[in-house]
Amino acid sequence: MVEATGTPLDRVDGRLKVTGAARYSAEWDVPGLTYGAIVTSTVAHGTVRAIDSTAALRAPGVLTVLTHENAPRLQPFPEKVNGSLFRGEGGITETRQPLQDANVEYAGQPLAVVVADTLERARHAASLVRVTYEQRPPELNITASSRRTLPETFTGNKEEKLQVTVGDPKVALAAAPVKLEQVYESAITHHNPIEQLASIARWETRNGSEFLTLYDTTRGVENMQEVVSNSLSVPKENVHVICPFIGGAFGSKGWLFAPPLLTAMAARVAKRPVKIEWRRQDMFAVAGQRAATRQTLSLGATRDGKLTALQHDTQTHSSQSSGYTEPCARVSRMMYAVPNLGFAHQLSHLHLPSPCPMRGPGETVGGWALECAMDELAAELNLDPVELRLRNYAETNPETGKPWSSKHLRECYARGQELIGWSKRNPKPRSMREGNTLIGYGMATTMYPAARRPAEAKATLFADGRALVQSATHELGNGAYTIFRQISADGLALPVERVRFELGDSALPNAPTSGGSATTATIGPAALAACRNVLGALKRLAIRDAQSPLYGATEDALEARDGRLVRKAAPTQGEEYGTILRRAKLPSLEASGEAKPGDEREKYSFYSFGAVFVKVRVDELTGTIRLAQLCAVYDVGRLMNPKTAHSQIIGGVSMGLGATLMEETHYDQQNGRAVVRNLADYHVPSMADTPNIQVEWLNIPDPHISELGARGIGEIGCVGTPAAITNAVYHATGRRFRSLPLTPDKVLPT
Amino acid sequence: MYPFQYQRATTPEQAVAAVAKVSGAAFVAGGTSQLDLMKEDVLRPSLLVDVSPLPLKTISAFEGGLRLGAGVSNTAAAIHPEVQARYPAVSEALLAGASTQIRNMASMGGNPLQRTRCPYFRDPAQPCNKREPGTGCAALKGLNRVHAIFGASTACVATHPSDLAVALAALDAQVQVTGPGGTRTIAFPDLHRLPGDTPQQDTTLVPGELITSIDLPSFTGRSHYLKVRERASYAFALVSCAVALEMDGKKIRRARVALGGVAHKPWRVPAAEALLAGKKPSEKLFRAATEVAFADAKPLEHNAYKLTMGRNLMLRALLETSGLQPLQGPAGTAFAASVGGVGGE
Numbered sequence A: 001m002v003e004a005t006g007t008p009l010d011r012v013d014g015r016l017k018v019t020g021a022a023r024y025s026a027e028w029d030v031p032g033l034t035y036g037a038i039v040t041s042t043v044a045h046g047t048v049r050a051i052d053s054t055a056a057l058r059a060p061g062v063l064t065v066l067t068h069e070n071a072p073r074l075q076p077f078p079e080k081v082n083g084s085l086f087r088g089e090g091g092i093t094e095t096r097q098p099l100q101d102a103n104v105e106y107a108g109q110p111l112a113v114v115v116a117d118t119l120e121r122a123r124h125a126a127s128l129v130r131v132t133y134e135q136r137p138p139e140l141n142i143t144a145s146s147r148r149t150l151p152e153t154f155t156g157n158k159e160e161k162l163q164v165t166v167g168d169p170k171v172a173l174a175a176a177p178v179k180l181e182q183v184y185e186s187a188i189t190h191h192n193p194i195e196q197l198a199s200i201a202r203w204e205t206r207n208g209s210e211f212l213t214l215y216d217t218t219r220g221v222e223n224m225q226e227v228v229s230n231s232l233s234v235p236k237e238n239v240h241v242i243c244p245f246i247g248g249a250f251g252s253k254g255w256l257f258a259p260p261l262l263t264a265m266a267a268r269v270a271k272r273p274v275k276i277e278w279r280r281q282d283m284f285a286v287a288g289q290r291a292a293t294r295q296t297l298s299l300g301a302t303r304d305g306k307l308t309a310l311q312h313d314t315q316t317h318s319s320q321s322s323g324y325t326e327p328c329a330r331v332s333r334m335m336y337a338v339p340n341l342g343f344a345h346q347l348s349h350l351h352l353p354s355p356c357p358m359r360g361p362g363e364t365v366g367g368w369a370l371e372c373a374m375d376e377l378a379a380e381l382n383l384d385p386v387e388l389r390l391r392n393y394a395e396t397n398p399e400t401g402k403p404w405s406s407k408h409l410r411e412c413y414a415r416g417q418e419l420i421g422w423s424k425r426n427p428k429p430r431s432m433r434e435g436n437t438l439i440g441y442g443m444a445t446t447m448y449p450a451a452r453r454p455a456e457a458k459a460t461l462f463a464d465g466r467a468l469v470q471s472a473t474h475e476l477g478n479g480a481y482t483i484f485r486q487i488s489a490d491g492l493a494l495p496v497e498r499v500r501f502e503l504g505d506s507a508l509p510n511a512p513t514s515g516g517s518a519t520t521a522t523i524g525p526a527a528l529a530a531c532r533n534v535l536g537a538l539k540r541l542a543i544r545d546a547q548s549p550l551y552g553a554t555e556d557a558l559e560a561r562d563g564r565l566v567r568k569a570a571p572t573q574g575e576e577y578g579t580i581l582r583r584a585k586l587p588s589l590e591a592s593g594e595a596k597p598g599d600e601r602e603k604y605s606f607y608s609f610g611a612v613f614v615k616v617r618v619d620e621l622t623g624t625i626r627l628a629q630l631c632a633v634y635d636v637g638r639l640m641n642p643k644t645a646h647s648q649i650i651g652g653v654s655m656g657l658g659a660t661l662m663e664e665t666h667y668d669q670q671n672g673r674a675v676v677r678n679l680a681d682y683h684v685p686s687m688a689d690t691p692n693i694q695v696e697w698l699n700i701p702d703p704h705i706s707e708l709g710a711r712g713i714g715e716i717g718c719v720g721t722p723a724a725i726t727n728a729v730y731h732a733t734g735r736r737f738r739s740l741p742l743t744p745d746k747v748l749p750t
Numbered sequence B: 001m002y003p004f005q006y007q008r009a010t011t012p013e014q015a016v017a018a019v020a021k022v023s024g025a026a027f028v029a030g031g032t033s034q035l036d037l038m039k040e041d042v043l044r045p046s047l048l049v050d051v052s053p054l055p056l057k058t059i060s061a062f063e064g065g066l067r068l069g070a071g072v073s074n075t076a077a078a079i080h081p082e083v084q085a086r087y088p089a090v091s092e093a094l095l096a097g098a099s100t101q102i103r104n105m106a107s108m109g110g111n112p113l114q115r116t117r118c119p120y121f122r123d124p125a126q127p128c129n130k131r132e133p134g135t136g137c138a139a140l141k142g143l144n145r146v147h148a149i150f151g152a153s154t155a156c157v158a159t160h161p162s163d164l165a166v167a168l169a170a171l172d173a174q175v176q177v178t179g180p181g182g183t184r185t186i187a188f189p190d191l192h193r194l195p196g197d198t199p200q201q202d203t204t205l206v207p208g209e210l211i212t213s214i215d216l217p218s219f220t221g222r223s224h225y226l227k228v229r230e231r232a233s234y235a236f237a238l239v240s241c242a243v244a245l246e247m248d249g250k251k252i253r254r255a256r257v258a259l260g261g262v263a264h265k266p267w268r269v270p271a272a273e274a275l276l277a278g279k280k281p282s283e284k285l286f287r288a289a290t291e292v293a294f295a296d297a298k299p300l301e302h303n304a305y306k307l308t309m310g311r312n313l314m315l316r317a318l319l320e321t322s323g324l325q326p327l328q329g330p331a332g333t334a335f336a337a338s339v340g341g342v343g344g345e
């Protein structure tokens, strides 16, 4: 049988999605459902003096109004959940429990939930709730905040320190023959998944104890179960979290606990199942965001372009109750062979909503700053930008000294140059023109850490010859259902049509929150382990069965082939899985499997790499930039499915394009409210903005990451794209732009 | 979300009477502006009278020009062969706006009456004199990147967002209206007003007045529309420009220029138009006209770029309309109107 893994199988859930049959979190049909609407703070800082819900309570259909005065009490967040730091500086999430006190820390903070029998009545009644505030001036400025900290690690991970010095960058910079220091600023951006946040909560009493079923837009059912049970003081086994489909997350929906907690509290008080669907406007306050950054890049180099020092200092911001810190040095710390390397992160706590990871957290905007600075250095040295990168090619990780698990970046540079026609460009800035437009070429290196985490899975063989493999991971539009079905089919030696994969349910075997581009490397090996184990159990069954042609064989002498167990030495001797089960009168046979990274993580440094090349047209007199061409070549290990991989990459590239040219959320500097809160005026790239994105991969398996040889691909497309575009705009115009996004008002010459 | 009554109109007169009689009543046509604002809690009409069933859906010859019924969809008007051939600026403005789905719903009567895209107007928690008179103007001290450089007041600095309206202003279209006091005709440039100290009032229509058609006068010159936006498609204009040029041999007989995205209404530039009349088209002349057009612009903190962008755009619109520079796509299409073109080779 040909392996399914690595083939361009169509999305197995594609039909369900385009026909509307895929069930998203807001779409579950729960009998007796009622509807919650949220009242949010209009101010950014202060305390609630009074909430008057009299009129709301009198409005038709209203069941209850929850405020901080009458809401059930919640336990505080634990310090750590499943290994991630939650509380404190560098922690990953907002630890403010909703409706527990009168403090207002950002505009759009939930202050009350109104529950009614229809959505319209709930929303109408919510507009009747009157809130008065004791207002205080909000702090909204990164560089002028009174509460600034220097977080030690990103999310408590000891491998990811945020304040690091290797060698002596200060001295090396002072001594460097060529020096460059620039400040790069990036705007706040929002994930804007098409599916808004939604939860449905239903409480039931079973055998005298309370059970909660929660349908929620989360990409981490396990974490959600843990946090919700802890917050509501309900045993973990009594909380069931379900989410089989997510309509895009991009980093959001992983660490958001207030929305489901509000729903669960409302349902408990109303004594009815409650659904809360957040409005698009609210998404700009409660759904997380990429924080703005102000990054200072200092490079020191020799005249022939060898880096001697790199210092990358970031100022960024979080809310009052989250320590999340955009880890901007993620690329700088590993990309180039530089003996003196330093980076620092300073966090300002502002009266703004909490940030959270967003596709390429740190890498996307931090990599932009580094790769723009490298372009500036290349220009300063009169070197080809690719050549400068080759002269500083890191053969080992410069921060840790470890060898790479696998790195073929040179091939990416070479192939990318061929694809875009790099040699045909006139390297002189502002030298190429077509009609009203200036033409420019630019490039950047891209990377992504190849994480892997522990996970479990379960495989079940059925007597009718079909199989089911399960793990509590998620389908975010990434293709998880598809590739895990492919991997499982191979693990069971069955055709893909006979195998189903289930996910998104806290009752399934443990899997971490889907993120960090780690899902394939994490779940794939666990699924394979479960498949191996169930086949082992099946072998033992056959061996003990006197009627089986495999009777008496040793386990080692048998193998699975085309849906049959056969003798290795005589493959015609064997039988189908179902035959073995049916004779044993077993409707099914199941086994668990688990997989986790081992000491290879101590020995090697795991990263994916790539190179992005861009051609732009700049209509300078109107400030308009368009991408003419984008060619990118990636070294991401072995591909599980070139079709879903291609979609992941072009999606990532488009998001990088958006961050570069148009995406920006501005909070009003007087009152801290998000100024634009809709998708007509917050621009994400349209089809007309997007050129043909030409993607290639080396498809070289990583020999160390796992038996699958696959690293992740979810985020690498987003990284690299912003710098390649910005550098191309420089080549077109001869002008440097160091503030994202490059909107027409900035590009227009003054 | 507020409770409201809904009624389908049967005749124009019935619709007018229904809206005139109930305070807080409003028309709805395609609903693409009206319903969005209701969902955002910005508008809270007591009664919606749906004018889409009315027999106002035809495009017909009228006094040498064209009469576009108020119920004609933006799509139908944009791709009508006579509109595309004789008034390409109208097709270009329509097709460079919104999306196919929205244009299919949007009507010719509703389009010029869509409300501002000032983001503060769309957030009921922000002070906004246009939404709630007397509360102040958040944009004045806040983010005013997309706001007006002409004709604004201290009460409101919003711009009018319609692309179509800019083309109609340049073509001196006429608006036919039926109201509680009978019918009247409004010259398009007089339909919208400046904010003054009553920014809640976008237009000169009185409550209950229904647009029945938009009439394009006879016109044999060239017209063209250009738009700068922050993405290649599906975005409102930062600045736009419509030009209607009538020639007398090699000389300009009459030039009409309207700017979009710069004021509370489509902004005609009479001094620049006067400068162009009777002269031979040249880049130098056009540059002089742009200087005149922007002479009394008053930028706010974040929108000074509109002066440069506006002058550059007006220059290009004049060059392209006069034929001194080629159009960037076939006349009467979004490609002709979209500055920067689309991504890709």
Ligand SMILES: Cc1cc2nc3c(=O)[nH]c(=O)nc-3n(C[C@H](O)[C@H](O)[C@H](O)COP(=O)(O)OP(=O)(O)OC[C@H]3O[C@@H](n4cnc5c(N)ncnc54)[C@H](O)[C@@H]3O)c2cc1C
Binding pocket: A680, B026, B027, B028, B029, B030, B031, B032, B033, B034, B035, B036, B051, B070, B074, B096, B097, B098, B099, B102, B105, B106, B107, B108, B109, B110, B111, B112, B113, B114, B161, B162, B163, B164, B209, B210, B211, B212, B234, B235, B236, B237
């Ligand atoms: C996401 C998005 C993007 C958009 N982009 C653009 C763009 O780029 N450029 C652009 O120009 N527009 C754009 N639009 C706006 C769109 O063109 C308008 O919303 C549409 O043209 C309004 O027409 P309608 O028939 O839907 O009006 P409605 O929403 O039904 O009504 C709008 C207003 O007109 C009144 N009204 C309607 N018909 C009549 C009548 N016959 N007489 C009197 N009053 C009437 C209503 O009472 C209401 O006040 C966009 C809209 C959206 C939602």
Ligand code: SF4
Binding pocket: B116, B118, B119, B120, B121, B127, B128, B129, B130, B131, B136, B137, B138, B139, B140, B155, B156, B157, B158, B199
């Ligand atoms: S500019 Fe006009 S619409 Fe905008 S906030 Fe001010 S008053 Fe309101």
